[in-house]
Amino acid sequence: MESSMCILILCLSAITPAIRARVVPVPPLLQNYEKPSSNVIFDNSMYGLLQLNNGLARTPPMGWNSWNFFACDISETVIKETADALVATGLADLGYVYLNIDDCWSASERNSQDELVPDPKTFPSGIKALADYVHEKGLKLGIYSDAGRFTCQVRPGSIYHENVDAKLFASWGVDFLKYDNCYNLGINPKERYPPMRNALNATGRTIFYSICEWGVDDPALWAGELGNSWRTTDDINDSWASMTMIADLNDKWAAYAGPGGWNDPDMLEVGNGGMTYQEYRAHFSIWALMKAPLLIGCDVRSMTAETLEIVTNKEVIAVNQDPLGVQGRKVYVSGTDDCLQVWAGPLTGHRIAVVLWNRCSKAASITAAWGALGLESSTSVSVRDLWKHEDVLTDAVASFRARMDAHSCEMYIFTPQTVSHSEV
């Protein structure tokens, strides 16, 4: 590892002395998963200390959420048409089964029994009827509330109403709850989020608990025993600046994620128009590698062919859904502002998922040295390109290099053909 790194640094400095190169420091590995051949850089030592153990989220959830495209402009018609579209486009068959309604589904007052009420104008048939419709299509229904006095759009929140609300959601057949953080009365999230976990559990219905605390109090450190996923950052928006910043913030918590509980860098913006095809491809590749929930955030009733191509890439989805469940991370950076990046994570079968990501403003080559991936430099590796859907090399040794346009990425699976003694 040492020697291949040196060779790379020398080689880069020979090209231009201005290029900096460094290995991102990562803590040592403590193994509690199938031993991958690359075992020094993919630390997941914090995983499993906190486990909700409700049987869900063995792999990251996949589906759709209304907020990024529709915001408050939702209705039962939109949700039903989205259910139809998830099935018709084949997205449901690929695993996108959660159909999650975000804020604005409820009326602004509780009823005389202190229960939440679906907005009579936009959801006149009620949520139970919608859940039945969605379930009939083989999908699951998600709903939204808030660990505070009000939701962000000022509908009633669930604080101090956890039991009555959880019971109602369960009686409707809800499968997923996104639980937001607005109007939180300044109460510590470690006090506000457990009551809903307990209330959901007490219903006896298995409901995915998605904690949306915006990363304010570092939820990776405590939310694993409460939820199946926890937001690590503020809301994403449909821009390159937001997407890259959130990827970096989420990366910090990689060691805490695993089957049962995942870091959540927020929903996908792919298809909403604010980024280029290549930027959206990078967004999807990195989210998949980071074992993020893959919740589509565009209008799936009218996707372009490019959007559909991105979100239906089976090989990229398979990386996200790999049962090993170790979050991939940034393992090597170089270039101005560290804009040339190698991200990687181990997969089952001793394979490694690798993303080469050019975040610079010009085309560039990026090299993944085996040392940065935890491989011995003599290991022979076959390389499959997940966007071209082809094997590009059968016997790469020591390093792999590719050139790509600004803001583009390439994604690969590296399969070591030989395992040397030091790795066994």
Ligand SMILES: *[C@@H]1O[C@H](CO)[C@@H](O)[C@H](O)[C@H]1NC(C)=O
């Ligand atoms: C409730 O919690 C227990 C203990 O963690 C767990 O075994 C059980 O599956 C949970 N039930 C539901 C419905 O979430």
Ligand SMILES: *[C@@H]1O[C@H](CO)[C@@H](O)[C@H](O)[C@H]1NC(C)=O
């Ligand atoms: C989107 O997020 C970026 C990064 O946080 C921020 O600079 C920008 O102002 C945001 N744009 C909008 C429209 O909120």
